[in-house]
Amino acid sequence: MGNWVVNHWFSVLFLAVWLGLNVFLFVDAFLKYEKADKYYYTRKILGSTLACARASALCLNFNSMLILLPVCRNLLSFVRGTCSFCSRTLRKQLDHNLTFHKLVAYMICLHTAIHIIAHLFNFDYYSRSRQATDGSLASILSSLSHDEKKGDSWLNPIQSPNMTVEYVTFTSIAGLTGVIMTIALILMVASATEFIRRSYFEVFWYTHHVFIFYILGLGIHGIGGIVRGQTEKSMNESHPCKCAESFEMWDDRDSHCRRPEFEGHPPEVVMHPSKVVELQMNKRGFSMEVGQYIFVNCPSISLLEWHPFTLTSAPEEDFFSIHIRAAGDWTENLIRAFEQQYLTIPRIEVDGPFGTASEDVFQYEVAVLVGAGIGVTPFASILKSIWYKFQCADHNLKTKKIYFYWICRETGAFSWFNDLLTSLEQEMEELGKVGFLNYRLFLTGWDSNIDKATDILTGLKQKTSFGRPMWDNEFSKIATSHPKSVVGVFLCGPQALAKSLRKCCHRYSSLDPRKVQFYFNKENF
Amino acid sequence: MGQIEWAMWANEQALASGLILITGGIVATAGRFTQWYFGAYSIVAGVFVCLLEYPRGKRKKGSTMERCGQKYMTAVVKLFGPLTRNYYIRAVLHLLLSVPAGFLLATILGTACLAIASGIYLLAAVRGEQWTPIEPKPQERPQVGGTIKQPPSNPPPRPPAEARKKPSEEEAAAEGPSAGPQDNPIPVTDDVV
Numbered sequence: 011m012g013n014w015v016v017n018h019w020f021s022v023l024f025l026a027v028w029l030g031l032n033v034f035l036f037v038d039a040f041l042k043y044e045k046a047d048k049y050y051y052t053r054k055i056l057g058s059t060l061a062c063a064r065a066s067a068l069c070l071n072f073n074s075m076l077i078l079l080p081v082c083r084n085l086l087s088f089v090r091g092t093c094s095f096c097s098r099t100l101r102k103q104l105d106h107n108l109t110f111h112k113l114v115a116y117m118i119c120l121h122t123a124i125h126i127i128a129h130l131f132n133f134d135y136y137s138r139s140r141q142a143t144d145g146s147l148a149s150i151l152s153s154l155s156h157d158e159k160k161g162d163s164w165l166n167p168i169q170s171p172n173m174t175v176e177y178v179t180f181t182s183i184a185g186l187t188g189v190i191m192t193i194a195l196i197l198m199v200a201s202a203t204e205f206i207r208r209s210y211f212e213v214f215w216y217t218h219h220v221f222i223f224y225i226l227g228l229g230i231h232g233i234g235g236i237v238r239g240q241t242e243k244s245m246n247e248s249h250p251c252k253c254a255e256s257f258e259m260w261d262d263r264d265s266h267c268r269r270p271e272f273e274g275h276p277p278e279v280v281m282h283p284s285k286v287v288e289l290q291m292n293k294r295g296f297s298m299e300v301g302q303y304i305f306v307n308c309p310s311i312s313l314l315e316w317h318p319f320t321l322t323s324a325p326e327e328d329f330f331s332i333h334i335r336a337a338g339d340w341t342e343n344l345i346r347a348f349e350q351q352y353l354t355i356p357r358i359e360v361d362g363p364f365g366t367a368s369e370d371v372f373q374y375e376v377a378v379l380v381g382a383g384i385g386v387t388p389f390a391s392i393l394k395s396i397w398y399k400f401q402c403a404d405h406n407l408k409t410k411k412i413y414f415y416w417i418c419r420e421t422g423a424f425s426w427f428n429d430l431l432t433s434l435e436q437e438m439e440e441l442g443k444v445g446f447l448n449y450r451l452f453l454t455g456w457d458s459n460i461d462k463a464t465d466i467l468t469g470l471k472q473k474t475s476f477g478r479p480m481w482d483n484e485f486s487k488i489a490t491s492h493p494k495s496v497v498g499v500f501l502c503g504p505q506a507l508a509k510s511l512r513k514c515c516h517r518y519s520s521l522d523p524r525k526v527q528f529y530f531n532k533e534n535f
Numbered sequence: 536m537g538q539i540e541w542a543m544w545a546n547e548q549a550l551a552s553g554l555i556l557i558t559g560g561i562v563a564t565a566g567r568f569t570q571w572y573f574g575a576y577s578i579v580a581g582v583f584v585c586l587l588e589y590p591r592g593k594r595k596k597g598s599t600m601e602r603c604g605q606k607y608m609t610a611v612v613k614l615f616g617p618l619t620r621n622y623y624i625r626a627v628l629h630l631l632l633s634v635p636a637g638f639l640l641a642t643i644l645g646t647a648c649l650a651i652a653s654g655i656y657l658l659a660a661v662r663g664e665q666w667t668p669i670e671p672k673p674q675e676r677p678q679v680g681g682t683i684k685q686p687p688s689n690p691p692p693r694p695p696a697e698a699r700k701k702p703s704e705e706e707a708a709a710e711g712p713s714a715g716p717q718d719n720p721i722p723v724t725d726d727v728v
Contacts, residue, residue: 127562130641134568175569175640189644196648200551201544205591205600210539 301368382503
């Protein structure tokens, strides 16, 4: 007995540590999902199998991380070499690398079995509570995203009572990768038995290389975020401790508790006058620059149509937004869908963001921004971003002066932009940067609404002119005020305007490269 | 790769699939999932596949490790003759068995794995492999006393066995240990110094 201990104490210690870590991780994750308030409502549908599945998932992650290490031959040779001053016991442990690899593999198989069985039960519970019509808490929670305007705050991934669990499995990333990974695992294990290895080594060797699919699948398995807890904001408003029992009254206006919201980012809809809708959205992994645009698709209106919209939010904001004006049948249908209070927000798909010339605004010391009509939208993003930069006292801003020309027939459709400009003007005054932004508004449809002008343009009245701007005057003024600067001219508007602006840029750029240079940038759509 | 007997691998894969079918079936039946009767089918199919695949076939070259206690099932599987010997039939059988389990999520893994095993069996059949039962080797009874040799009858130095061999050893044995018929290569004297 004494001999055995002397020879094996390190192995025993190592295995004890590994097993201990497994047990600790399992129990820790199990308790977290079993006890945390965040998952209270999720547990109402799923019970303890939620915690089982998540705990085994954590152990699977841990063991999958370990399993490749004992078979990295170069790494082991390296460690063996550098350990020459280490004790013999450590180096002898490296001799048992294959045994450890097999042990970890068995643990992975065990946890895979637990994980799959737990999730089978989870799917069945989700399916049952989605089909239940008894008004129980579980059934109300399951139908959450389908009665509300907020379309993405669901708890039950089974979106409709007719959806089968098989459909959900094979159309979700988690389900599909899960099946692929498990088949790869079974192939690997079945071809790695002692008999096969000894008799037909190539079968084992080549089959074992499907571990690549296992590792790849493991990497993307959890991306969909199917397991959801209540958001913090919703927990602060309606904590499950006080709200769970009164679930029948969640819809009442005067109840203290509102419907819980789950992770997932429902878009906010803001209605502006003149049939303009602002859509504020969130998407994981989305990052943008000023003036970029996205393509938007709404499957419930048209499966194949993707329409580009310039982003009107600044990169500093934690959502991204577009302003949609009714200008055709697709946009009209979309706005009508948002206006209806009792229907859900239709699902929106977003592609992008894609870059345009307007991204370069902050590369120039002086920027001249010309927005004609709907072309004013990229500049909304730019102006908002400037405001945020001043808020954070961003002194690295290369841009020192911005001239903004807004040309439109009438401002009715752009009253939201009006408000943005006025608020920006106020902020600049407060921050003492009055000279930074110099904007002017040109109303070219002044014949028809000259009387209504004063009503629409309160606040901007002083800077409003009627008719088209005289570009020669403007350019010569800018050239004289900034004799040594590089000026970027950005246009978002019609072709005719582009031609005249380009001509002015050429005319007023001096031949001397040290003096004022105008660079023309045009955004198309 | 030329020496591989695909049937051996298919056998391992099919055995594993059988176990997975049983497990999936038990989960579906115990949990009374929707359409759980597919789960019940899956348990039966899994047990059948396990019993069929448990006895390992004999390898063409080399010795085959038997699975523990497989001789009872070998006798049963042998009874079916060509039905179990031919791998085409096994391939088709496994494919058909796997289909009903594909309708239930809990057993769909079993379907996939059994279908893979069926494919490998098809490959084995195409390559002309067959299932041959592992026959128990007849036990050679050791002759009583056959390994016991007579102790050497002469003191050393002794010439090698061929020189010692007599035309009739029985006579020498019947006579008992005798000091007799031996030509010593050098004269042996019994000197006491």
